[in-house]
Amino acid sequence: MRRRRDETTALLHQFEVEARRLGDAAAGLPTPPFPYEVALRESYDGLFADAGERLPAATLIEQALQKGRLIVHGEAGSGKTTMLLRLFAAAKDALPVFVPLQLWSPPLFDEWSDAEGNHQARIDLLLRQLGRPSVTEALLAALPTSLPRLIVIDGLNEVPRSIATGVLEAVDAFARRNTRAGVIVADRLTRRELPSDHWQIVRLLPIDRATVVKHLSDVQLQGRLDFLQRPFFLHRAIQYGIEAASDAGAVGEYIEQAVHPTPAEFDDASRAAFELYREQEARTFEYGRFAALATNEVAEKFEASGLLVRTNETAHFQHHLYHDYLASRWLASDAERWTRAAFDAVSFHASSFDALAMALEQVNDPEMADELILHIYDWNFYASAYALGKGREQGSVAVTERAEVALLAMLAERRWDPLRATAEAVTDALHFVPSDFARKLLATGSVAEIQESVAHVDPGNGYFIHWRILFLTPIGAAVENEVVELLSDPHPLLGWTASNVLRRACVTEQQLERIRGMLGEGAEWPTRWRAAHALGAHPNQENAEALRDALSDRDEWVRYGAIRALIEEASRDEALRGPIVQMALECIDRIASDPRTVGELQRALVLRVPPRGWAEAVAPIIEELWGRAETVAAQDRWRRLAYDVQRAEAA
Amino acid sequence: MAVEGGRWGMARVGVLAVIEEELDAVRAALGGQDELGTLGYYSPDDGRQVVIRRCADRSNTPATHATRDLIEDFRPEVLLLTGIGGGIGGRDAVQPGDVVVADFLHYADFRKLAGERDLLRYAPYDQPSVSFRNGHMEPTARAGAWSQRIAVAPPDAHEPRVIFGPVVAGEKVLGSPGHEAHQYVVEEWDNAVAVDMESWGFARAVHEARDSVDYNPRLAVIRGVSDIVATTPEQVADNNAQRAAWKGYAAAAAAAFAAAVVERFLTTPDPRFRRGD
Numbered sequence: 003m004r005r006r007r008d009e010t011t012a013l014l015h016q017f018e019v020e021a022r023r024l025g026d027a028a029a030g031l032p033t034p035p036f037p038y039e040v041a042l043r044e045s046y047d048g049l050f051a052d053a054g055e056r057l058p059a060a061t062l063i064e065q066a067l068q069k070g071r072l073i074v075h076g077e078a079g080s081g082k083t084t085m086l087l088r089l090f091a092a093a094k095d096a097l098p099v100f101v102p103l104q105l106w107s108p109p110l111f112d113e114w115s116d117a118e119g120n121h122q123a124r125i126d127l128l129l130r131q132l133g134r135p136s137v138t139e140a141l142l143a144a145l146p147t148s149l150p151r152l153i154v155i156d157g158l159n160e161v162p163r164s165i166a167t168g169v170l171e172a173v174d175a176f177a178r179r180n181t182r183a184g185v186i187v188a189d190r191l192t193r194r195e196l197p198s199d200h201w202q203i204v205r206l207l208p209i210d211r212a213t214v215v216k217h218l219s220d221v222q223l224q225g226r227l228d229f230l231q232r233p234f235f236l237h238r239a240i241q242y243g244i245e246a247a248s249d250a251g252a253v254g255e256y257i258e259q260a261v262h263p264t265p266a267e268f269d270d271a272s273r274a275a276f277e278l279y280r281e282q283e284a285r286t287f288e289y290g291r292f293a294a295l296a297t298n299e300v301a302e303k304f305e306a307s308g309l310l311v312r313t314n315e316t317a318h319f320q321h322h323l324y325h326d327y328l329a330s331r332w333l334a335s336d337a338e339r340w341t342r343a344a345f346d347a348v349s350f351h352a353s354s355f356d357a358l359a360m361a362l363e364q365v366n367d368p369e370m371a372d373e374l375i376l377h378i379y380d381w382n383f384y385a386s387a388y389a390l391g392k393g394r395e396q397g398s399v400a401v402t403e404r405a406e407v408a409l410l411a412m413l414a415e416r417r418w419d420p421l422r423a424t425a426e427a428v429t430d431a432l433h434f435v436p437s438d439f440a441r442k443l444l445a446t447g448s449v450a451e452i453q454e455s456v457a458h459v460d461p462g463n464g465y466f467i468h469w470r471i472l473f474l475t476p477i478g479a480a481v482e483n484e485v486v487e488l489l490s491d492p493h494p495l496l497g498w499t500a501s502n503v504l505r506r507a508c509v510t511e512q513q514l515e516r517i518r519g520m521l522g523e524g525a526e527w528p529t530r531w532r533a534a535h536a537l538g539a540h541p542n543q544e545n546a547e548a549l550r551d552a553l554s555d556r557d558e559w560v561r562y563g564a565i566r567a568l569i570e571e572a573s574r575d576e577a578l579r580g581p582i583v584q585m586a587l588e589c590i591d592r593i594a595s596d597p598r599t600v601g602e603l604q605r606a607l608v609l610r611v612p613p614r615g616w617a618e619a620v621a622p623i624i625e626e627l628w629g630r631a632e633t634v635a636a637q638d639r640w641r642r643l644a645y646d647v648q649r650a651e652a653a
Numbered sequence: 654m655a656v657e658g659g660r661w662g663m664a665r666v667g668v669l670a671v672i673e674e675e676l677d678a679v680r681a682a683l684g685g686q687d688e689l690g691t692l693g694y695y696s697p698d699d700g701r702q703v704v705i706r707r708c709a710d711r712s713n714t715p716a717t718h719a720t721r722d723l724i725e726d727f728r729p730e731v732l733l734l735t736g737i738g739g740g741i742g743g744r745d746a747v748q749p750g751d752v753v754v755a756d757f758l759h760y761a762d763f764r765k766l767a768g769e770r771d772l773l774r775y776a777p778y779d780q781p782s783v784s785f786r787n788g789h790m791e792p793t794a795r796a797g798a799w800s801q802r803i804a805v806a807p808p809d810a811h812e813p814r815v816i817f818g819p820v821v822a823g824e825k826v827l828g829s830p831g832h833e834a835h836q837y838v839v840e841e842w843d844n845a846v847a848v849d850m851e852s853w854g855f856a857r858a859v860h861e862a863r864d865s866v867d868y869n870p871r872l873a874v875i876r877g878v879s880d881i882v883a884t885t886p887e888q889v890a891d892n893n894a895q896r897a898a899w900k901g902y903a904a905a906a907a908a909a910f911a912a913a914v915v916e917r918f919l920t921t922p923d924p925r926f927r928r929g930d
Contacts, residue, residue: 182657200725652710
């Protein structure tokens with residue numbers, strides 16, 4: 003008993019020390035302290051609006067203890083970490099633990115992976131390896147129950163998406179077990195699949211304008227009021243006189259001022275930052291590796307400036323925007339680097355798009371900016387909207403209006419995509435772009451109305467004329483064979499628009515045969531992918547068989563497109579539904595062995611507007627995959643999917 | 654001994670129903686007409702002793718979620734899953750209108766399909782509490798007065814019995830189990846009395862919650878038999894008609910028995926410390 007009392011006392015003391023230390027760190031945080039405000043959201047549909055009752059951030063502690071778990075969404079530089087540190091330091095009547103996911107490092111992947119399905123082990127990993135103080139759930143449980151536990155997990159966007167999903171599940175299970183605990187998770191502005199209905203969604207609002215105006219004169223503001231509503235940039239404008247009005251501009255200016263790198267040193271640091279993202283898929287890395295890539299002198303300069311934080315042999319940038327900027331600078335400087343692999347690296351496989359947005363800012367030539375944004379669109383449409391939206395908000399990108407129109411129109415058409423996840427993601431993406439045209443597209447009620455909006459845009463010259471003509475092909479009209487041939491056009495805009503146009507056109511059997519041929523092995527992978535996408539809207543036996551065969555394609559994106567299109571065909575044609583389900587069952591080994599295909603199958607089965615009997619029709623596929631699952635956790639994923647499919651039909 | 658309560662309170666009994674008729678029957682039998690705030694719970698006593706909740710939908714997954722919520726929100730001492738289920742013909746002479754109390758729960762569907770082989774797998778879940786059954790359910794059944802609480806008349810003359818026996822929880826991931834699934838269950842579990850689709854999800858959530866010395870929930874599963882499961886294609890139409898006819902009565906019978914058990918249970922002293930009392 004005495005020994006336990008001693009341990010309890012020791013741990014309580016440890017909490018006080020850590021809280022004081024973090025409180026001191028909070029005292030070292032930007033001053034003056036800004037008044038952070040939040041808004042509660044009923045659902046993700048309201049996430050992107052700045053509207054809603056403004057509540058002081060301090061209310062989050064009470065909300066967290068009441069609901070058990072909150073997820074706070076905010077933009078890069080919106081002050082999430084600072085706000086959370088202040089909350090942490092102020093949590094005097096609780097036992098707070100701070101978990102910075104920025105410190106996630108590759109060695110943790112194995113332990114995390116081994117604990118699949120074991121939420122308790124995973125939360126213990128986070129608390130023990132990253133928590134301040136370092137604790138376990140059992141230790142927390144042993145402490146006096148009179149004090150609620152507050153766990154603050156910062157930076158969900160700092161880890162790959164699959165890890166982030168696991169974090170949310172582990173937190174949910176922790177909150178269920180510990181009714182005297184509350185967990186606050188901080189994330190970027192992105193829709194997450196929350197494990198239960200208990201979660202409270204919160205939006206961290208921009209600093210109110212009156213606060214900005216209070217700290218800076220009109221001269222200092224220079225018309226940057228909206229931009230400076232983000233605390234990261236407001237602080238640097240106040241303390242360091244930063245004058246730039248965009249993310250890349252301000253971060254670059256600040257690095258120049260703080261580090262004074264020579265142009266060569268800047269390039270070395272940029273290359274190192276990019277390579278570290280590519281190698282590590284994490285924001286924490288070995289200091290020695292950075293020094294090896296960038297030179298010792300550069301590493302020392304960055305460390306001396308405070309921008310690079312070193313703890314023994316590991317290091318991370320003091321704010322992820324520094325790392326993102328440097329990596330983006332390297333990416334932007336050479337069009338040869340604009341590849342899927344590079345985009346995956348700087349975004350943690352499409353988890354965080356700030357580096358891409360900053361890369362786009364740094365491409366000053368309009369033609370090259372158009373090329374970059376279209377490459378990004380080709381890789382991930384959501385990322386392209388985010389990058390474009392950020393840039394337009396700040397007036398910092400050279401993307402032409404015509405490219406913007408084309409991009410947004412192609413996005414908007416997908417609001418009627420059969421897959422619910424795609425329709426939602428596209429709508430979210432359109433909210434990012436602060437233009438009248440984007441708002442107009444969000445208000446349209448049909449593809450025909452989108453076409454009408456595009457028809458009013460001045461065609462200008464160049465590829466846009468061809469694109470516009472193609473896009474404005476009347477719905478249901480017959481098309482020339484050359485439209486089919488455009489599936490293989492190297493320009494992604496024309497290629498993908500051709501695919502979408504073919505989906506809504508009256509296509510002859512000869513043309514379908516040609517498209518099926520383009521799905522074959524002779525064509526390049528983008529062509530094959532576009533061909534699969536086009537076939538999805540034309541259900542018939544031959545097309546379904548071609549898509550089935552494409553499930554063996556050597557390119558993962560083609561397989562991804564094929565499974566999606568196959569399920570789409572099943573959704574469109576009741577008579578074909580049974581045979582397609584049977585086809586899928588016959589290929590189930592192939593499907594089950596490819597994570598990307600399985601993932602897309604899961605998304606594809608949840609339709610925006612499921613036909614009657616859909617759940618029952620696709621049940622054999624889900625049950626087969628469920629029956630093959632090795633663990634209860636894996637079975638649970640299929641059970642959840644089945645439930646989602648059923649609910650979508652009932653809705 | 655201090656016990657940590659739930660986020661919203663600390664009830665002694667948590668009752669879970671699945672379909673709307675089951676919820677209505679339970680609320681009628683227990684007197685839980687008032688909703689507690691806007692939480693989706695009902696209670697005859699402002700949540701002080703009994704809380705009632707409905708699953709969002711049929712099947713084990715929603716049952717797991719609802720049970721988890723119930724436990725997190727109210728940390729009940731005892732959890733009851735009450736509603737309708739299918740009887741297995743020829744087992745203990747079970748008839749529509751009887752009430753089956755699970756003395757053991759089997760889970761039919763954690764299997765590994767490996768080529769031609771269909772291998773059984775296992776996952777941990779709780780079993781119905783022996784002490785609760787011996788201490789409250791069996792005496793209530795023996796006393797017999799519980800059947801007078803049944804608020805609905807049976808479609809045919811019937812003297813409801815309480816049968817204690819094994820229940821098999823199935824998992825048709827989507828839709829309802831067909832006669833082939835039932836045929837498999839009947840053959841594999843030759844002494845099971847009834848089937849349902851939620852008790853495994855329910856029992857699993859209770860098992861997960863058993864993670865500290867301070868919280869030791871007990872569970873029970875009560876099923877009013879609405880039909881005798883079809884095991885051949887010829888039986889399906891009759892089975893559907895039978896279920897339609899007996900569903901209301903079966904739900905009411907299960908609820909009546911549950912209410913009698915709860916009433917008896919609540920006469921025992923609350924062994925836990927209450928926060929704020």
